[in-house]
Amino acid sequence: MVVIAIHEIGHLVAGLIQHAQLHFLTWWFLIAIQVNGKIKIMINENVFLALGTTKMYFKSKKDIKNLKRKLLLNYIGGPLINLVVAVIMLSYRAIEPNIQLTSSDSYSYFLILNLIIGIITLIPVEGTDGGEIVSLMKKSNAEVVDDYTVQYLYYKAIEDIQEDEFLWLEKKVTAASNDDEVFSIAILKAHYHINKKNYDEASTSLIFAQKIVSSEIQQKILGFYNSLIKSLIQKEMNEEYIEQLKEINFWYGKCMYSISLNILKQNSSDYKKICISKNEVYKEMVDPHQQMILLKALNL
Numbered sequence: 001m002v003v004i005a006i007h008e009i010g011h012l013v014a015g016l017i018q019h020a021q022l023h024f025l026t027w028w029f030l031i032a033i034q035v036n037g038k039i040k041i042m043i044n045e046n047v048f049l050a051l052g053t054t055k056m057y058f059k060s061k062k063d064i065k066n067l068k069r070k071l072l073l074n075y076i077g078g079p080l081i082n083l084v085v086a087v088i089m090l091s092y093r094a095i096e097p098n099i100q101l102t103s104s105d106s107y108s109y110f111l112i113l114n115l116i117i118g119i120i121t122l123i124p125v126e127g128t129d130g131g132e133i134v135s136l137m138k139k140s141n142a143e144v145v146d147d148y149t150v151q152y153l154y155y156k157a158i159e160d161i162q163e164d165e166f167l168w169l170e171k172k173v174t175a176a177s178n179d180d181e182v183f184s185i186a187i188l189k190a191h192y193h194i195n196k197k198n199y200d201e202a203s204t205s206l207i208f209a210q211k212i213v214s215s216e217i218q219q220k221i222l223g224f225y226n227s228l229i230k231s232l233i234q235k236e237m238n239e240e241y242i243e244q245l246k247e248i249n250f251w252y253g254k255c256m257y258s259i260s261l262n263i264l265k266q267n268s269s270d271y272k273k274i275c276i277s278k279n280e281v282y283k284e285m286v287d288p289h290q291q292m293i294l295l296k297a298l299n300l
């Protein structure tokens, strides 16, 4: 666990040196997440992020310069620091021969773990730092900047997104290459429209994405938000919307679950509210747009 903390700190430092902003960092049971410019440290309840994840982003358009190199350094930061620690420990042993490398002592154990984590995270498969580095290398500069622009708009406050920027996103989603991108842009678009009280358009964005993504979980989450919007405008809930809400169980997180139950019971007061504070929403959702939509639905 300490070795993973070292790894995440490596990413964090590499990012901070390049003036990137922290979105969130998880380590085992802790999550540090930036909400409205402040870092909140809370208990992490998201099992998928439990091992350790650091997500950072560039806030200003000026950061586009040398973007590819900056992103590469961010990914390398984590594995690099594990390997550096391992090398320092190895060389320390070399000058201090009293320290024996055996399989049982904690010095060797720590050294080997650092080596293992450093190397494993560099293996270029999907989801590792190595994988991210390889996919980044394959992209042209223009593609990297395009992805960056999506990300830049994604972290921008919804009120500040300009019409032309939004249109650019609309075009981008039809050309989006992967599920995650389609999913995040759909949520962003829904939030944008909800903010402007264009509920029908918000719903259209979600339905569009629901047809494209192949992940069943993402389809269900998009369906959940669509049903939520229908309930926000007090539309007659037809069978389809009700079914979509019934799909949301406790594993989707207690806030989503709580909202679904509440709508299904037609806002009756006999159900127990299990998501009662803003912090619980922040903990459950790392996505700033989903956070805002849930807070609105929960009247928090």
Ligand SMILES: [Zn+2]
Pocket: 007, 011, 078, 079, 121, 129
């Ligand atoms: Zn990493």
